[in-house]
Amino acid sequence: MPIHNTSEEEIEVERQRTSPDTITDYVIEGRRIVDIQKLFKEIQNLSRHPPFNCTIADMNILTENRKGLKSSILLKCKMCNLEKYLNLFTQDESETSMDINAAAALATISTGIGFTAAEEFMAILDVPFMSPNTYQQHHEFVGEKIRETAWKAMEEAAQEESLLAKELGEVDQYNRPCITVVADGAWSKRSYNVNYDAASGVACIIGQRTGKLLFLGIRNKYCSFCAYASAKNMEVIPDHTCYKNWSNTSTSMESDIIVEGFRKSIDMYNIIYKRLVGDGDSSVYKKLIEARPYGSLHVEKIECRNHLLRNFCSKLREISSKFIHH
Ligand SMILES: [Zn+2]
Numbered sequence: 368m369p370i371h372n373t374s375e376e377e378i379e380v381e382r383q384r385t386s387p388d389t390i391t392d393y394v395i396e397g398r399r400i401v402d403i404q405k406l407f408k409e410i411q412n413l414s415r416h417p418p419f420n421c422t423i424a425d426m427n428i429l430t431e432n433r434k435g436l437k438s439s440i441l442l443k444c445k446m447c448n449l450e451k452y453l454n455l456f457t458q459d460e461s462e463t464s465m466d467i468n469a470a471a472a473l474a475t476i477s478t479g480i481g482f483t484a485a486e487e488f489m490a491i492l493d494v495p496f497m498s499p500n501t502y503q504q505h506h507e508f509v510g511e512k513i514r515e516t517a518w519k520a521m522e523e524a525a526q527e528e529s530l531l532a533k534e535l536g537e538v539d540q541y542n543r544p545c546i547t548v549v550a551d552g553a554w555s556k557r558s559y560n561v562n563y564d565a566a567s568g569v570a571c572i573i574g575q576r577t578g579k580l581l582f583l584g585i586r587n588k589y590c591s592f593c594a595y596a597s598a599k600n601m602e603v604i605p606d607h608t609c610y611k612n613w614s615n616t617s618t619s620m621e622s623d624i625i626v627e628g629f630r631k632s633i634d635m636y637n638i639i640y641k642r643l644v645g646d647g648d649s650s651v652y653k654k655l656i657e658a659r660p661y662g663s664l665h666v667e668k669i670e671c672r673n674h675l676l677r678n679f680c681s682k683l684r685e686i687s688s689k690f691i692h693h
């Protein structure tokens with residue numbers, strides 16, 4: 368089974384041009400993903416071309432131009448020397464059709480696999496994948512889109528909570544809404560050979576009235592790109608958005624995120640998280656009291672172990688397991 372050395376193939380536009388008299392078929396190996404409708408149209412467009420009315424059967428493959436999973440094939444007519452690209456994807460990506468490389472990055476995020484697993488998967492399918500660098504670029508692009516959407520949803524939820532609290536007159540002396548929030552965290556089960564210590568943790572703050580997300584934080588001790596670089600014994604780790612943002616203990620990840628959420632609530636939404644519904648983990652509340660996010664204003668704790676909260680927890684774990692393994 369061929370294992371593609373994608374990083375070298377990325378440099379590509381490996382033009383195997385020979386002199387026009389000695390055109391030989393360039394051999395494309397393996398399989399490709401194509402936009403089937405686009406491919407069909409392209410073949411139709413090339414089926415007959417002027418001035419000699421030659422057909423696609425008169426054309427040879429000159430080279431392949433490939434960037435990750437996106438590929439186009441340069442054809443040359445042996446009758447009239449016409450050179451034309453056979454595009455396997457539409458060039459202008461509309462809202463509805465996502466770039467295949469971005470789609471692949473999104474697929475890794477939503478299935479909870481990383482670059483290495485995706486590369487392996489595609490190698491077995493015999494489809495050349497993308498280099499870690501290209502993957503990283505697309506992963507960042509998709510991640511940014513997800514974050515934008517999440518921020519927007521959180522802002523809307525905060526507005527909703529804010530209105531409801533104001534309607535009930537639950538405000539402080541500066542007319543800032545004082546709301547009740549639920550907070551919880553989770554850790555990744557995957558250990559990356561560090562069995563005693565979770566590599567990633569996620570925690571969130573949810574408005575109790577709306578049940579909607581107001582704050583989400585992630586702490587990572589692990590960055591797949593850094594790990595890849597060290598596994599490959601790279602002397603210099605290439606520039607990348609590093610996901611490693613935590614070097615403290617895994618158990619302190621949750622309280623750190625929740626304290627951050629409380630500290631930012633006024634700046635973000637002009638809301639005070641007045642009451643915290645906790646799941647019995649007193650360390651988070653303890654940290655919160657120490658942090659004094661609202662100065663002299665005391666954050667109250669409401670103990671709650673009902674099924675509603677457990678639902679939140681299991682949902683959160685579901686989300687986190689998808690989000691944090693990258
Ligand atoms: Zn021709």
Ligand SMILES: [Zn+2]
Nearest residue numbers: 590593609610
């Ligand atoms: Zn890194």
